[in-house]
Amino acid sequence: MTLAATTDDEELVVPIANESDLNHARMVARETCKLVAIRGYQAQKVVTTVSELARNIARYAQTGRVRFRVDTSDEMIVVIAEDSGPGISNLDEILAGQYRSRTGLGRGLLGSRDLADVFDIQTSPAGTIVKIAFRYGQRKSWTTSTT
Amino acid sequence: MDDINYVTCIPLWDCLLVPLHGDVSDTHADELVTEVLERIQRDECFGVLVDLSGVWTLDSHLCATLARLSLAAKMMGAKTVLSGMKPEIAMTLEAMGIELRGIETVATLEDALGSMGITxxxxxxxxxxxxxxxxxxxxxxxxxxxxxx
Known part of the structure; x- marks a missing residue:
């Protein structure tokens, strides 16, 4: 398997263009969890969230990327999923739990928010950036916000 | 279908045992639905046992696919039972608010067989x-x- 991920100093970037890239993103998420020695439920939350966000990019934006970083000072795994797709016009409806997708359960983005310790989303017709973070140490979490 | 997406369906009396393992891709999940439904018709099965013991991650899409499989199998007269879900996966689905409504889930493959009346x-x-x-x-x-x- 060819790893298309690139490292930018302390960041690992996985390009997302189609469904097959989801496996790659999940694999990098698992490896990142191993790196900070988290497993079980903690690791499952990270991998599942990455899977949801990467699928959203592949399905709705066609192209984008997922960036992984370990913030050792705050003891957080930071994941940024970004794309230059059409944006999410019904974000409020989705985050209120009132949306049900034709293909899934409509819980991908909402579930990601519930799983992550930090969740921030910014969307516009120029694209979407979702920033999530998971605590792997004992420090207190940041706040959650949406734009 | 390539080797990675090969769906294992093991005939077990009048049932089909479908063990899933590793990282189940969306393509694999779609192949799973097609293959299982075809086998239900061809082998005249009345039960589908999907064992999740070896699955690494279960996200909302895979849950939706399993729910779709269960519903379609039910329309064909076959009952679907999921077994072997890992605790961390169950906790994650619960935290995400995914309930897997309409699908019977049991702890072990032995329980799944029992649910089909096989003892x-x-x-x-x-x-x-x-x-x-x-x-x-x-x-x-x-x-x-x-x-x-």
Missing amino acids: RVRRSRHDDDDLVMRSLLGGSNESDSGAKR
């Missing part, structure tokens, strides 16, 4: 001796199987 009947040593004697005398034995429905 183990333990033979005594005395029965084994009878079986050997009958074999030696050239007789047939109808109760040879260790499982009974």
Whole structure:
């Protein structure tokens, strides 16, 4: 398997263009969890969230990327999923739990928010950036916000 | 279908045992639905046992696919039971608010078999001796199987 991920100093970037890239993103998420020695439920939350966000990019934006970083000072795994797709016009409806997708359960983005310790989303017709973070140490979490 | 997306369907009496393992891709999940439904019709199965013991991650899409499989199988007269979900996966789905409504889930494959009415009947040593004697005398034995429905 060819790893298309690139490292930018302390960041690992996985390009997302189609469904097959989801496996790659999940694999990098698992490896990142191993790196900070988290497993079980903690690791499952990270991998599942990455899977949801990467699928959203592949399905709705066609192209984008997922960036992984370990913030050792705050003891957080930071994941940024970004794309230059059409944006999410019904974000409020989705985050209120009132949306049900034709293909899934409509819980991908909402579930990601519930799983992550930090969740921030910014969307516009120029694209979407979702920033999530998971605590792997004992420090207190940041706040959650949406734009 | 390539090797990675190969769907394993094991005929088990009138049921199909479908063990999933590793990282289940969306393509694999779609192939799974098609293959299982075709096998239900071809093999005249009344039950589908999907074992999740080896699955690494279960996200909302895979859950939706399993729900779709269960519903379609039900329309064809077959019952679907999920078994072997890992605790961390169950906790993650619960935290995400995914309930897997309409799908029967049980702890182990043994429980799934029991749900289909397949139970183990333990033979005594005395029965084994009878079986050997009958074999030696050239007789047939109808109760040879260790499982009974």
